[in-house]
Every structure is written in structure tokens, then in C-alpha cells.
Amino acid sequence: MAYRKLGRNSSNRKALFRSILSSFIKHERIETTVTKAKEVSSHVAKLITLAKQGDLHARRQVLAVLVDEEATRKLFDEIAPKYAERQGGFTRIYRVGPRRGDAAEMAIIELV
Template identity: 60%
Template structure:
């Protein structure tokens, strides 16, 4: 049994999906996706915010290695991380929104608190 959700993808496709969703989350600050994807990506997003709170060059380079868009990394370090300076975790929330019409997949909103 896997310790993580495979989401019907091989490892490289899953990693690309997670990177894209995390990039979109920090760009838009609120995204709607399936509940499974939201729960899988939530911990990665929290780790990225913790990196940004550290704020040093190594943390920035680690974030750049994961997040696709450099401007999103700048936003993460300059705007998002300072908001959570005095907060220890719990930077994101998952809100269930019902099911998708086409395939009845449970949907959720993943947003920054």
C-alpha cells in the first residue's frame, strides 16, 4: 500500500501535476481542483511557504527548483511568506465544494488562509 496517492499517474507525471498545481495556487492564491489533488498538494504548499519564511538564498533556490514560474517565487517570498511570519503551519485550507458534473469527482477549493 502506497503512503501517498498515485492519482492514476506515473511518478514523473504526478510530480509535474503537483508542481503545476502548487504554482497555480501561489499565483492565484485560491484554486478549485479535485479533493484528492488538493489533499495531496496541501503538504507541498505548506513546505514551500515554510521555505519562503526562511528567506535565505538556498531556500529561494530550492523553491525555484520546484515552482515553474520565477515571478511566482518572487511573490511567494515577498508577499505570501511575510503574511505568515508569526504562524506555525496551517497556511492552507481545503474546502469541499461538491461533485463535478461530468464524472462526479469530489471537488474542493484549495486556498491560502
């Protein structure tokens, strides 16, 4: 299988990743479960690669995924120029131990 289902149907999963990606781009660092962090990492790499192109078509493609205009603006104006020379490996994942409520393994994902 090419992706993780995370116990959700496709529309819930799509909404979840839109939300996580938007907040990740706004704050450049979030705390989530390890599996979500690993999945978000690949999505972020694709978005940054699109943003590095910098044209209108790429902006519309990113906006179709994120929906949040503020996050899209930050991605194109601040984040993409920082990684202009970098080919990949835009994120770093730290494991931070189990969550108190359900002992799910937590991680912090941040931009390098």
C-alpha cells in the same frame, strides 16, 4: 504509503503538482479534486516554510520545485511575510460537491 499516486507515473505526478502549486501560489485559491487538494496542502506548507527562511538557498530550493519565477517571487515577497508568525495550517479546503462531467468530488483550496 506516504503520498497519493493519483493514477499517474512519477514524472506525470511531478509535472501535475508543479503546475497546480504554481497556479495556487499565483491565485492564492484554486478549485480541484479533494484528493489533489489534500496533497497540494502538504506541498504548499513545505514551500511556505522554506520561503519563511528567506535566504538564497531556500529560494533556489523552491525554484527547483516550482520552476515558475513569478510564483517564486510572489511566495517570497508577499505570502511568506504574511505567515511569519504562523507555525502551520496555511491552507483551508472547502468541499464544493461533485464535478458535472465525472462526478469527482471537488474542493476549493485557499490560503488562510
